[in-house]
Amino acid sequence: MSKLVTVSKFSDPDAAYLALVQARRNLTETQAAEFDSKLVLILANHIGDLDVLQEAIALAKQAAPAPR
Amino acid sequence: MTNAHKTIYRYDYRRSRDQRGSAVARHPVVAVGAGPVGLAAAIDLAQRGVPVVLLDDADRIGEGSRGICWSKRTLEILDRLGVGERLVQRGVTWKLGKVFSGDELLFSFDLLPEAGHKMPAFINLQQYYLEKALVDRALELELVDLRWKNRVVGVDRLNDGARLTIETPDGPYQLEADWLIAADGARSTIRDLLGLDFSGVTFEDKFLIADVHMAADFPTERRFWFAPSFHSGQSALMHRQPDNVWRIDLQLGPDADTRVEQEPERVRARLDKVLRPHAYELEWVSIYTFNCRRLDRFVHGRVVFIGDAAHQVSPFGARGANSGIQDAENLAWKLAAVLKGEGGTGLIESYDLERVQAADENIGHSTRSTDFMSPHSAAERRLRDAVLALAPQAEFARRMINSGRLSLPKTYDTSLSTPDATAFAGTARLGAPVPDAPLIRRDGTSTHLVESLCGEFELIYVRDAGNDARPQAPEGIKLTIIGDGYHDPDGLFGARFDATPGAAYLVRPDQHLCARWRGFDAAAIARAHARALQR
Numbered sequence: 001m002s003k004l005v006t007v008s009k010f011s012d013p014d015a016a017y018l019a020l021v022q023a024r025r026n027l028t029e030t031q032a033a034e035f036d037s038k039l040v041l042i043l044a045n046h047i048g049d050l051d052v053l054q055e056a057i058a059l060a061k062q063a064a065p066a067p068r
Numbered sequence: 069m070t071n072a073h074k075t076i077y078r079y080d081y082r083r084s085r086d087q088r089g090s091a092v093a094r095h096p097v098v099a100v101g102a103g104p105v106g107l108a109a110a111i112d113l114a115q116r117g118v119p120v121v122l123l124d125d126a127d128r129i130g131e132g133s134r135g136i137c138w139s140k141r142t143l144e145i146l147d148r149l150g151v152g153e154r155l156v157q158r159g160v161t162w163k164l165g166k167v168f169s170g171d172e173l174l175f176s177f178d179l180l181p182e183a184g185h186k187m188p189a190f191i192n193l194q195q196y197y198l199e200k201a202l203v204d205r206a207l208e209l210e211l212v213d214l215r216w217k218n219r220v221v222g223v224d225r226l227n228d229g230a231r232l233t234i235e236t237p238d239g240p241y242q243l244e245a246d247w248l249i250a251a252d253g254a255r256s257t258i259r260d261l262l263g264l265d266f267s268g269v270t271f272e273d274k275f276l277i278a279d280v281h282m283a284a285d286f287p288t289e290r291r292f293w294f295a296p297s298f299h300s301g302q303s304a305l306m307h308r309q310p311d312n313v314w315r316i317d318l319q320l321g322p323d324a325d326t327r328v329e330q331e332p333e334r335v336r337a338r339l340d341k342v343l344r345p346h347a348y349e350l351e352w353v354s355i356y357t358f359n360c361r362r363l364d365r366f367v368h369g370r371v372v373f374i375g376d377a378a379h380q381v382s383p384f385g386a387r388g389a390n391s392g393i394q395d396a397e398n399l400a401w402k403l404a405a406v407l408k409g410e411g412g413t414g415l416i417e418s419y420d421l422e423r424v425q426a427a428d429e430n431i432g433h434s435t436r437s438t439d440f441m442s443p444h445s446a447a448e449r450r451l452r453d454a455v456l457a458l459a460p461q462a463e464f465a466r467r468m469i470n471s472g473r474l475s476l477p478k479t480y481d482t483s484l485s486t487p488d489a490t491a492f493a494g495t496a497r498l499g500a501p502v503p504d505a506p507l508i509r510r511d512g513t514s515t516h517l518v519e520s521l522c523g524e525f526e527l528i529y530v531r532d533a534g535n536d537a538r539p540q541a542p543e544g545i546k547l548t549i550i551g552d553g554y555h556d557p558d559g560l561f562g563a564r565f566d567a568t569p570g571a572a573y574l575v576r577p578d579q580h581l582c583a584r585w586r587g588f589d590a591a592a593i594a595r596a597h598a599r600a601l602q603r
Contacts, residue, residue: 006462013467014436017455021439024447032447059461066456067170067295 004055076130076196079203081217086121087241095121096407098232098245100220100258104135104195105375105392106251107202111149112400114211115523116577118407121243122212123234125219125257129203134195134279134352136309137290137386140180141477141501143187144518144579145397150208151201152187158201159191160308165290167471169456171297175466176289179474184560185504186516190474192309195389223248223261229370247403248371251396256377262368268361269435271382272322273442275356276329278339280314282348292471294441294456298341303441303471305384306342313351316342317383319441326355358382360431360438366395367420374399379427381434384441384472391430394477395423401523401577405601410544414602418484426478433473440470477501484576486583486596494566501579505561507554517561520554522546524577525597529588530562532569542594545574576600 010016023039024032044053086093097113099106102124110120138146138155146152166176180189206212221240222233230248234241250258259266286308293304302319309315318338320329328334335353362379366372375392399419405411443449458465479500488498495503504518517528527541531551541547548554556562565573565584574583574596583596 006464008464008467010464010467013464014433014470014473017468017470018436018439020451021443021448024451025444027445027447029446032445032450059458063457063461066453067297068301068453 078128094244099249101252109396114209116404119211123218127216129199130196135389139390139475159193161188163189168293254376274320274324276318279351280348387430390475412602422480492566503564528573530571
């Protein structure tokens, strides 16, 4: 039974995306990668559920890259 | 390539009476710019009994980059101006959008999933057809004095108006206006002559826009691709127009050479990949970049800016011309009320407040769409591509995909509204245009709420079966009774307005809801009316 929620929970998804974009604006590649790592740890701890975390990891791994 | 667009309609310059003699003529309203926005303003004012002199520096329509997507709200306004049905008939009606990643469909969206609206979510129609319809309508109205080849070269601000210097084929003349409406577009002469700052964000990404003539049975939908195989690494957008014309919009990136990219062989090489195996003819090609910016204020004394002269956005979302026509409608009833002495001058200030709110909403959407489509850095692109990669499996990611959020009217947070004393459910919102609903007239014929509104202040009262007294609306307000005069055949009016017996809704002349009550209270209605007129 899946515990990971993948339906949208933000009332304004555009605003959430904008916040994530703006957080990395003007960062170098290294700074942006470090920022993403810290953000992942903070959000993983906030969720605080290893089953959910494992499901999220699996989803991120299985998603094929977007066409470029 | 020089743009091969044609001059579609030409009009004659005529010497006006104001050019004779040495006295400077004065008019209540002079508007500058006979594009969709200036024409809408002039027609609306004339329909409200206000004479308008409308100046344009050209003598033709059909030139320049062209809007094609006209939104439901704009069509409702154009219907009130007398051209809506004609345009819907001429245009291509659509409401579905599809978003692709590569060549795979990610999701589709429906811009008007519910029934019971007279006007569709959108029509696509070449801008010159819309302008032609508005010019035809303006020429029917004695109160619109449309002057072609009248180019404004000077503006003096007066305490109680403005004085214009105008070049014509017969030489220059001057005019004075109590109110000057600047509808002269993104490169506004009036704005320049007044030295007003027009700053904001310029995006470096270049886009190729092409209209092609082609017999194809692609669906009548807005189709948007991120990185399709036919245009790798960039985005593409396709729209259907009438007359077998298709609009193709291709992202080229910031480094594209504007001159090279317009060479016909180059354009054809790109379009061949998109359109094959269809044969097509190029109708019109342009390369554009865009800005998101606005004037600090839209009202400068007696000079009022509307449309692109006041604000600019990206084309993704069709928020340019649509919001301009909504500016025109917001200003027209207010200016008419001020000129007739029915409204206070605070009304013009409320135009500034309400339409700056609308412009900021449009600029916000436009900027966010652009941030998604044109990432500023590798890190931003990775985030964007992660959203696209997760989208097939995760609904939350699909909701973040932004290929342009399509134009919706602004819900005004404004002192013209009287705050609700009790809660209302439904889709009607204080400060927003009233939602449409089918109605039946007393004689049994069908109509819709929005087309039945008179264009002045109107009180929609829901008959209370337990109280047969016919209420008296305060002076200056037309009374419409649901349940007596009009009937709500499918209950859609009732659901959309959360209409209980005895409920009353005060609608502004621009069809925005400004007050509502659970019961009829003549004194409260009169106060809300005075408030909405800033008296």
